[in-house]
Amino acid sequence: MPTPEISTPAVEIPRNLEDAILALKKERRAVILAHYYQESEIQDLADFIGDSLELSRKATRVEEPVILFCGVHFMAETAKILNPEKRVIVPDLEAGCSLADGCPAPLFAEWLKKYPGHTVVSYINCSAAVKALSDVIVTSSSAEVILRQIPGPVVFAPDRNLAAWVERRLSRKFAVWPGTCVVHETFSEKKLVELMTRHPEAEVIAHPECEDRILALANYIGSTTALLRYVTESSSSSFIVATEEGILHQMRKAAPGKELIPAPPDEACSCNTCPHMKRNTMEKVYLALLNLAPAVEVPEAIRLRAKKPIDRMLEMTAGQTLAPALGRS
Numbered sequence: 302m303p304t305p306e307i308s309t310p311a312v313e314i315p316r317n318l319e320d321a322i323l324a325l326k327k328e329r330r331a332v333i334l335a336h337y338y339q340e341s342e343i344q345d346l347a348d349f350i351g352d353s354l355e356l357s358r359k360a361t362r363v364e365e366p367v368i369l370f371c372g373v374h375f376m377a378e379t380a381k382i383l384n385p386e387k388r389v390i391v392p393d394l395e396a397g398c399s400l401a402d403g404c405p406a407p408l409f410a411e412w413l414k415k416y417p418g419h420t421v422v423s424y425i426n427c428s429a430a431v432k433a434l435s436d437v438i439v440t441s442s443s444a445e446v447i448l449r450q451i452p453g454p455v456v457f458a459p460d461r462n463l464a465a466w467v468e469r470r471l472s473r474k475f476a477v478w479p480g481t482c483v484v485h486e487t488f489s490e491k492k493l494v495e496l497m498t499r500h501p502e503a504e505v506i507a508h509p510e511c512e513d514r515i516l517a518l519a520n521y522i523g524s525t526t527a528l529l530r531y532v533t534e535s536s537s538s539s540f541i542v543a544t545e546e547g548i549l550h551q552m553r554k555a556a557p558g559k560e561l562i563p564a565p566p567d568e569a570c571s572c573n574t575c576p577h578m579k580r581n582t583m584e585k586v587y588l589a590l591l592n593l594a595p596a597v598e599v600p601e602a603i604r605l606r607a608k609k610p611i612d613r614m615l616e617m618t619a620g621q622t623l624a625p626a627l628g629r630s
């Protein structure tokens with residue numbers, strides 16, 4: 302007998318998605334947290350936008366029972382680790398990250414055996430299972446401040462570019478897991494120099510996930526929030542921006558008269574757009590709120606171990622406004 306076809310009722314997507322999302326958000330008692338690399342319309346309806354540290358801090362102060370996290374998986378996972386009693390949902394469960402995906406926990410655990418006596422410092426762009434193997438978590442805005450507080454041998458994972466930048470800032474060496482971000486490693490030095498020649502008045506600003514040859518050309522280096530503040534506060538009126546292009550939306554809003562030129566990637570592609578971040582769409586935001594799914598879950602044993610290094614990061618950066626403290630090495 303042929304298997305009967307199971308048909309799921311098609312959901313009608315409302316015409317005015319923004320209004321529909323806002324109404325559902327209220328009905329579901331949800332808060333929307335979004336990273337700066339989200340599509341501009343998602344940023345515009347979020348209750349809170351921030352860099353990874355700010356989003357983690359915000360996740361500790363949410364009152365609503367539902368968190369809709371518009372970012373990538375490790376960010377939503379961090380929110381879940383901090384809020385086990387809340388339902389943490391995402392628009393797309395497949396929105397990953399090349400840094401997190403390139404550092405599988407079993408391999409990482411094996412690699413750590415080579416470094417007994419080291420403090421394990423992991424960039425927040427890693428899985429809950431890797432966080433569970435770490436002593437402290439850092440973000441791009443807090444890495445330098447935290448590592449200044451950790452004397453002695455350090456293992457740093459999984460971003461080799463961020464590690465190299467902090468090493469230069471602190472004149473130290475770490476044992477480094479050699480991961481990279483697919484977006485930030487694609488900026489072309491040659492094309493950037495050409496762009497600088499055409500715009501000699503522009504300041505180059507870059508995220509520390511970029512390779513050293515790009516950072517060496519930058520007037521200012523910082524996390525997404527730090528770059529946003531820099532554009533707003535600097536007396537310059539023109540900037541070449543070497544990071545994911547989503548941040549340009551907030552820069553345009555915060556500094557409307559300023560010229561913002563995206564740094565060019567290596568190929569004729571839109572590689573300065575994170576394919577993971579951009580999996581999230583307004584339709585998926587609507588459906589996530591409608592279904593209260595997909596939900597992010599973390600096994601309790603891993604959650605408890607992963608929470609410790611995140612709490613340590615929050616303690617070690619408590620009360621500090623980190624973005625303006627960063628400067629060029």
Ligand code: 13P
Pocket residue numbers: 337351352353354398426440441442482510523524525526
């Ligand atoms: P920040 O927003 O913390 O600078 O992180 C950038 C990034 O690549 C997030 O995935």
Ligand code: SF4
Pocket residue numbers: 338373397398399400401426482483484485510545575576577578
């Ligand atoms: Fe990961 Fe890079 Fe995308 Fe950020 S921009 S989520 S580091 S792949």
